[in-house]
Amino acid sequence: MKTLIIRILLTLTLLTLSGLPLLAQAEGEDESQWTSHLKNQFFGDRPISEDHEAIEITAPYRAEDPALVPIQITSKFPQTGTQFIKKVTVIIDHNPTPFSASFEFTLESGKADIATRMRVNAYTYIRAIAETNDGKLHMAKAFVKASGGCSAPIGADSEDAKARFGKMKFKFDQDKPTLGSANPVQLLISHPNITGMQMDQISRIIQPAHYVTDVKVSFDGKPVLTVKGDIALSTDPNFRFYFAPEKAGELHVDIKDNLGQQFSANQSVNP
Amino acid sequence: MRDLAPKEPPTPSPMPSLAKPFCNHLKALSLLIGGLGNLGFSSHPIAEPLAIKEVANGVYVHQGSHLLPNPQNHGEIANIGFVVGNHCVAVIDTGGSQEQGQRLKAAITTTTEVPICYVINTHVHPDHIYGNRAFKSPGVEFVGHYRLAAAMAMRAPYYLVQAKDQLGLTLNAEDFVPPDLEVRDTLDLDLGGRTLHLIAHPKAHTDNDLSIFDTASETLWLGDLLFMGHVPVIDGSLLGWLKTIDQLPSITAKRVIPGHGPITALWPLALAGEKRYLESLAHDIRAAQKANKTIEQAMNEIGQEHRADWQLFDDFHRRNIASGFAELEWEDPSPEPPMKNPGRSNP
Secondary structure, three states, rough: HHHHHHHHHHHHHHHHHHHHHHHHHHOOOOOOOHHHHHHHHHOOOOOOOOOOOOEEOOOOOOOOOOOOEEEEEEOOEEEEOOOEEEEEEEEOOOOOEEEEEEEEEEEHHOOOOEEEOOOOHHHHHHHEEEEOOHHHEEEEEEEEOOOOOOOOOOOOOOHHHHHOOEEEEEEEOOOOOOOOOOEEEEEEOOOEEOOOOEEOOOOOOOOOOOOOEEEEEEOEEEEEEEEEOOOEEOOOEEEEEOOOOOOEEEEEEEEEEOOOOEEEEEEEEEO | OOOHOOOOOOOOOOOHHOOOOOOOHHHHHHHHHHHHHHHHHHOOOOOOOOOOOOEEEOEEEOOOOOOOOOOOOOOOOOOOOEEEEEOOOEOOOOOOOHHHHHHHHHHHHOOOOOOOEEOOOOOOOHHHHHHHHHHHHOOOEEEEEEOOOOOOOOHHHHHHHHHHHHHHOOHHHHHOOOOOOOEOOOOEEEOOEEEEEEEOOOOOOOOOEEEEOOOOOEEEEEEEEEOOOOOOOOOOOOHHHHHHHHHHHHHOOEEEEEEEEEOOEEHHHHHHHHHHHHHHHEEEEHHHHHHOOOHHHHHHHHHHHHHHHOOOHHHHHHHHHHHHHHHHHOOOOOOOOOOOOOOOOOO
């Protein structure tokens, strides 16, 4: 009898032990949200190929700060009349709001690269789905281990952060842009981008969601980058992208948040 | 500057400890919760006293260890302790779990018969506050930075999930005991024969850092404003922390107790390592931004020369860069950053 119990216990232990790696793997490489509904929700029954022909995505495997995860999407070809990327959509499977951002590019973008910082709430795939001018969809994905990025406290309530609310600035890599080619530029937006998930269990006060929903960058009136944002964008949204000026002109940005507040900024570009 | 100089007692002298219990509703609530807590622990009525050392007359410290919080150590990793006066004991930080709080309490009751009047939290981090609940009882006042309650409230939902996932602790909202006495600038607590001078600092390690100076032994208790051995972790403001580090030496003390590191160290020499690391971080991030480097490049390249100096470097350094980078992007004037602290002192 005693041996039987020991055997049962042993079997149970072994089962548990052998089950662990499976469980970890299932948790680690979970495609279920995507296959069960996310894909259909955002792209219907359109085919999406994971072919690495249009874009690559780079994100840290282990996110040191889940509220500030750098994500880079790199295009495989320049924006030309015959071949270009129209739009890249970023979906974070296990975030409370999986839709994280979308980025629309034009020929004036020069190159459809985008780098930004996002909140990641769980161990999850981050997917970038690019739509090329031929209407095809190409997906690249990266797995990120993070937790709590969306409910992590926001330090953007300080006096200096309030004072610069709505301020924006452009930063260039070079002093002067090169005409006729894609030039990198960075847009910094001072905005707390509050997720609305910082629920206060003690006072029952919720910091209401307050985040940037629209960013429109144009050069001389022609769109360069159009962003739809959501709560996944980190505090002080930051975008690195390209624009291809043919002559001197003005970069212009308009942003809008979910409370209807609007801000804009200009930056003259003199080659 | 002025705020940091220890003052003579005149600021609100505390109520005599016996007159306290009926102050407000919180107290009534604390009675109830304290009772419930005791019920929960009735199977272990006497906790094993935590190992402590007396670093100065009446000043006792338990040394934490340089570990990441995990289910084995339940986040019991910080230096915590207490100060014994003639009439009152003040607890300074309560540890990473209610159990560690119980053990600290056991260490106090085996050390002295003087009652516990105050429980001071140096800041909101779990390894310093999760033992609070063990001390909830009539006559005990919780003391913290005026932003501590808000920080606890903001972080509680996130911390509850983390406690379950990463510490193996099941906590609820009652484990976050907000301060009864809030320190806006400074506050003196009279323990009988000795006064604790508390200073609420602007945003540095967190936005709710409190330092404690014991006038009798001239001991400065810095909480996580001072890391030694364990790499500093920025959860407030890199520049704010550097500013605080510049001001702290105006306090004249015989010794300092860091939040992580040895139980006592020489003052202000003990600040040097942390200062060197944070200054170098700020300098290198500014330089990276001036050279138009990306946050990813900065996270990969900056500060690797400090690895050998610190434990848990790989666990927090990149995160420090990321948060410092995001902060310094909005430093004014950004194109030509002022280089007030031109980097490391001794390469």
